[in-house]
Amino acid sequence: MNRLPLQGIRVADFGQVIVVPYATQFLAWMGAEVIQVETETRMTSRQTPPFWEDVRGVNRSGMYNFNNTTKKSCTINLTDPAGVDVAKNLISVSDVMTENYATGVMGKLGLSYEVAREIRPDLIYLSVGAFGRTGPMSDLKGYHSITNAFSGVADVTGYPGGHPRLLGSLTPDVTSCFYSVLAVLEAIYHRYRTGVGQFIDISMAECMVTLIPEAVADFSMNTRVPERVGNRDKDKAPHDVYRCKGRDKWVAISVSSDVEWNNLCEVLGKPELIMDSRYTSVQGRQMHAEELRVAIESWTLLHDGYEVMHLLQKMGVTAAPTLDAGELMDDPHLQARNFIASIDHPEVGIKMNSTVPWKMDSSPSFPIEPAPLLGQHNYEIFQDILGFSVSEIERLASSGTFS
């Protein structure tokens, strides 16, 4: 196998829920050794549904198993001073440390950047907070929905005349995850060149605001507040989702030029619409969008979303099916590009998992291993990496340090 980009990098991962665990999963796929520091006394995604076969259990959560593949797990009780010492041992042999507790928690645990830097001067310390670690709102607690509501993204999302709506997919978590990966890679590159580590403070709220430049610029330039427009766009029409064959099935069609419009009319079997003066301009097609919906759906309802895509794309019209998450995992194109992997987990069996969304010539494949069982690698980590003797490990275990 070729050299993986992050070969030789060790990550001590104190992350919770999605944002940091998903980010460190990317680091693991890219070749880093990611060690999750967990505790039996406070678990987040391991206790979050869905559980396989609806049987609750710390190794059975889809939310955990899906976002923590290719990592190692050890359990350390961070409310026990001896546990904090073990964590410090781990930090001393790690290149990167990650956390997304509420602001101030790592300090209370005795594992702030100031402390960690003393132990490992060139450490890269990623700290992700709902509102960041500085500023007047840094004390506020928040999950994805909180930062979504704050960010203004909800304000530009909604049906015409309706109230603000929240984006699905835990967008604040995954968006902040991708920025976290980028910032950690920047810090790793900088450390390779200079030997200097650093502290990275990421605000999930700010990550969200980077998604709405037009709304921010328009308010700044013209003090204009956004209107909610459903799926419409100011420069394109038709530009919407249309019903197709099946219950709650939809297809997206986006027409950005008159040529595309003409081609769409041909595929619809309604060439007379091409010459219809109501529809010859974008503005006209926007004004008559609901009449056009009837004309378009009279055809799309006869086909499933993939058929509509193939028929329209072959005629040069931009279209794609609206997929739910199950259909996404079955998408022929994502499968052909190896975005979907099959992983055999010791407790829940063979499961599909999404993986790396990009391809690189230098790494024809990436390592994809099952998520660890809780504490699965305790001995490997405490003995082989940290150098504890078996009797020391047993003594600490019996006093609850590894619970």
Next chain:
Amino acid sequence: MMSGNSESPQIFEGLRVVEYTESISGAYCARLLGDAGADVIKVETLLGDSTRLRGPFPGDSSDPNLSGLFLYLNYNKRGITAKIDSIKGREVILKLLENADILVLSGSAPQLDRLQLYYSDLEKLNPSLIVTAITPYGLTGPYREYMGDDLTAINHGGLAYVTPGLPDVIAGSENEPPLRANTFISDIEAGIQGASATLLAIINRLFTGDGDQVDLSVHSAVAAMMTFETSQAVYNVPNNREPRTFGIQPNVYMPCKDGYVVIAAWMPASWNRLKKVMGDPDWADSEVFIDQYERARNWDALYPLLLEWTMTQSGEEILTKARIAGLPAFPVYTVKQIVQSEHLKDRGFWVYSEGSDHKVQLPGYPAVMSETPWRFRRSAPNIGEHTSAILQSELGYSQKDIHAMVIDGVV
């Protein structure tokens, strides 16, 4: 604070990036590299990047140098124009690439195929070059030739189907179809992921000395956002756009007296804080609300009780009480409130793009890095602003050569 000072080191100082893009994703990818200090040269066609026409514009008066979207995607870059499908124009591009570290391309795969600027085309010219191509469906696979934009990407990638989404419950699938946020989420996400993939290739190059071809599809960039919903699907949770609950509660988006509020209080400590904020009502201690799972099972009984309380409170009242109690709850803010937010200002998040006739507030880079703070170094280039300077002083063309190329419509 965040924009750093002129002495702080820049991570990508000395790296040269050339960008040629027909879509938003590649422009954002290249800008992120510029934010960290790379020297980014944006190559535009003679007509200019299409986002120059998009706006918004100050006073709604169209000006290709003042489009808000363009200003955002292209700060921290220099810009030249070139007709790259002409012999002379291609010569300019190849001269730039001879000494570049990274080439960022975006557009549809057939558009990029015609450019002949993949790593395989350029390997002989510059074997350590990294070429990052961001396309709607990637450079391989059955749909590689298909066209795409943000609307199709968020639908085919799964985001639209689940929007409005957790914990925002829809009232009916017919009247509330899959929804797009009125912005370019897929392109921005692909830009971030593209920058990460490019940087992985740069890190690899430190060890191998080799260049690389990076191939990112916007389709999979969106699919990669769906980690929560796909995990649900793989674990046999039925697909349904109208779930009342996802197994733990309360985690809810609901009306309050003057708007909407989110309350994320399923964990035991948060639930106790919520009870306290509501004034410890008797019903909250009922057996049927004993833990997050029971609260989800009995959500139809719990929701009206919560609603009765939220409708007596304004969003700011809920926020004030929640903040004191340490409860995760927040009202929906407007874009106006965000632009004017003291918190974001205090963190130095904003960028102010300035020219002789404009000053526009724009989002910055959302990571504060202690040793290598990112820097806003320059506003987006006017069309062709740096053509002469770069051709003359960096590529060695004479003024006469440049004049001839201008006459011939090459630059």
